[in-house]
């Protein structure tokens with residue numbers, strides 16, 4: 322039985338005279354790994370920002386895990402993001418002065434988890450991503466692939482319903498990209514997290530269950546909606 | 550891949566019976582397509598005729614299975630020449646897809662839709678290969694990666710082409 326975790330209808334978003342989204346309908350099933358592809362500037366990041374409640378669309382609705390994000394104000398959306406949503410970007414998201422384990426524990430502390438409990442969970446997630454031996458390092462002393470795995474651990478530590486990953490392996494070589502990606506997908510498939518993975522790279526997209534292609538602010542025809 | 554040279558290489562790795570050779574071949578190169586016994590023996594026959602391999606002391610009994618084969622000096626030279634010669638990239642520039650795209654533009658057909666269909670099919674194939682790769686042994690994973698990178702190249706061409714369809718349309722138009 323279909324059980325959508327994200328249901329977006331009629332999304333429009335403009336920045337000044339730029340129409341970044343021009344009518345997007347998208348349904349994502351719970352536990353699905355969805356690749357979002359499309360040319361640069363087509364609206365991929367804008368789309369996931371609207372789906373994650375970072376941006377409010379000008380028109381349309383986003384229902385995420387039963388919550389109508391478009392009916393909430395910015396503060397309420399921020400609270401939803403803190404606990405229900407994880408983000409991973411291409412690079413530069415870790416705090417440079419914090420160790421790996423402190424970086425991973427941060428979202429838990431922000432959500433008022435007790436320090437000790439946050440540390441235990443942060444260690445668990447580092448372990449799950451094969452980083453048990455990196456816990457005490459600061460980001461500047463890690464490889465790009467290790468840093469991305471720390472970022473993934475940090476995004477997953479709150480057990481979000483959806484993980485949004487915007488080119489998470491975009492700055493890595495083919496071998497590290499594959500290692501980071503398979504580590505991430507092994508964990509999310511294990512836990513059942515839904516993933517929206519933006520990528521330019523077809524080999525990365527091939528790990529997903531399905532792809533949608535964004536072109537000029539719309540989903541390209543044959544790929545929209547739910548896979549049968 | 551030149552299957553007979555691949556076989557010669559496998560014989561070169563150590564004397565072998567036809568039966569074992571088939572299993573060597575299938576385990577290393579047979580990911581996509583295994584080689585039938587008939588083809589193994591006919592290839593061995595040709596390699597003997599060309600002096601690239603020879604039979605090694607016949608064991609008792611009859612039939613082709615009893616023979617062991619080993620590479621000759623000529624065979625090894627032939628093999629090494631092949632190994633060291635750089636592979637030329639396929640000169641096959643005008644693929645079917647290229648022809649279809651150009652003709653679709655000339656005929657005012659929907660070239661964009663054609664490229665989309667092709668893109669979906671290639672991505673589907675990549676997804677299948679990626680699933681197969683997950684539990685495959687290393688040699689097979691490398692073979693699958695080779696296929697994946699090549700399909701990716703086709704996809705990049707498709708992306709580039711679909712971004713340039715409007716310009717292309719003007720160029721292929723016969724009625725200027």
Ligand SMILES: Nc1ncnc2c1ncn2[C@@H]1O[C@H](COP(=O)(O)OP(=O)(O)OP(=O)(O)O)[C@@H](O)[C@H]1O
Nearest residue numbers: 336339340341359360361362363364365366367368
């Ligand atoms: N904050 C902003 N202010 C103004 N314009 C913006 C803003 N964010 C995005 N845009 C514009 O909206 C369009 C879509 O941008 P978006 O970042 O969603 O594209 P993208 O598909 O993620 O591209 P890329 O692959 O390069 O990351 C672009 O024309 C971009 O310039």
Ligand SMILES: [Mg+2]
Nearest residue numbers: 365366367487
């Ligand atoms: Mg982007």
